[in-house]
Amino acid sequence: MRAVLISLIFSIVCYPAPVRAEAGKPVCEQAGIKVLTDFQGGNINGCEFASDGRLTISVAPEDEPINSSPWYAFRLLADVTTNIAMVLDYGNYKHRYTPDFSIDGVNWQTYPATKLDLNNDKSRAGFSLKVPQDKSVVIAAQPLLTSSHYATWLESLKAQHGVTVSSAGPSVDGRQLWRVTSPAKKHTLLLLGRQHPPETTGALALISFVERLFEDDALATRFHDQVGILLYPLINPDGVDKGLWRHNVGGKDLNREWGRFSQPENRIIDSDVSKWLETHDTELIKAIDFHSTHYEVFYTQPDQSASTMPGLLGDWLAQFEALMRSQFDDFDIQRQVSESPQVNAAKHYFFTKYGISSTTLEIGDETDRGVIKAYGRAAAESFMSAYFEQPSAGTAIDNRPLDLMFKGGLVVDGMGAPPYEGDVGVQ
């Protein structure tokens, strides 16, 4: 089922097969069986065959300390069709991603999670696969979604919807930080993706979100007359193509570097956003940053806390929930308002810099691909309709209670009713 849905979600895009048939230098080999990582996203720490043919794949992070997102991707080649028993050995970390496998790099199947042989502390996961003669079987923590896939997708966006694809500048290793724009309008929507390499489900939601924004219906057409898109889909291309767990090749979690700016990826995108807003007559109204975790959740500011379009966040999420409920029985939105936000994450950085609501949209690691597509589409559709419910930015009315607003240069404290009844001329 999942394989079919993966094919469906990509049906508009003909992805290239990223895996070469000829063998590179194996990480290890024995008796006509080779283990290789010679493709974008390929990465394991090492491997070893036991005398009985059992294969141990060592999975280890690029550096430490690190968030536990144990990525692995490798391929097996066999001289004759062989059933290979293997173990993913996570060392001090725990199993997180159910293996996916593919022969052509396009169509993927998920190994049945119930058939995985996990030890008590989940530091080892055993399974076996049949590797057909002279065919390469790729095994990965998630179906691969690397820079060549993005390139193909962006080409199709350009061809179908006339977006401009350009580069904001180079990553540490010299890969392009793609910027995708539609013509600048009165307002701008900022979309960010793939700060964290293994988070492909969030990336799929971003793809569905963007595809929905560019659909040829009345809502989207009206939206594009008012709102231009500023999209950075692949912020950590080095980490993605090298199969890293979390960081960029400079050893940093890029979503802890906004404001610190020790890495070129954050610096370049931050100044590119500023420049775009300065050189076009447009106002930023919203940022959405796509990620993955164990389940779907929106991380947000409190309602009405943005100075630009303060009602947009609440209206968007209410409409999103209603739209999802029309498609999925018992759907409940998961939303978390950060009590003490991570100040160097993109969400908080763009909120404080621009006074906009800025949201992290998280998708579950193992969420069904059809659900991800529906989720991304509903998020886009509800965003567009919620946008039209807002007073336009030039005449935006700040509906926050007075006690949250500045008055006479002072923050007026207190809760509930405005303390200065009859003296409400703040706006």
Ligand SMILES: [Zn+2]
């Ligand atoms: Zn993330």
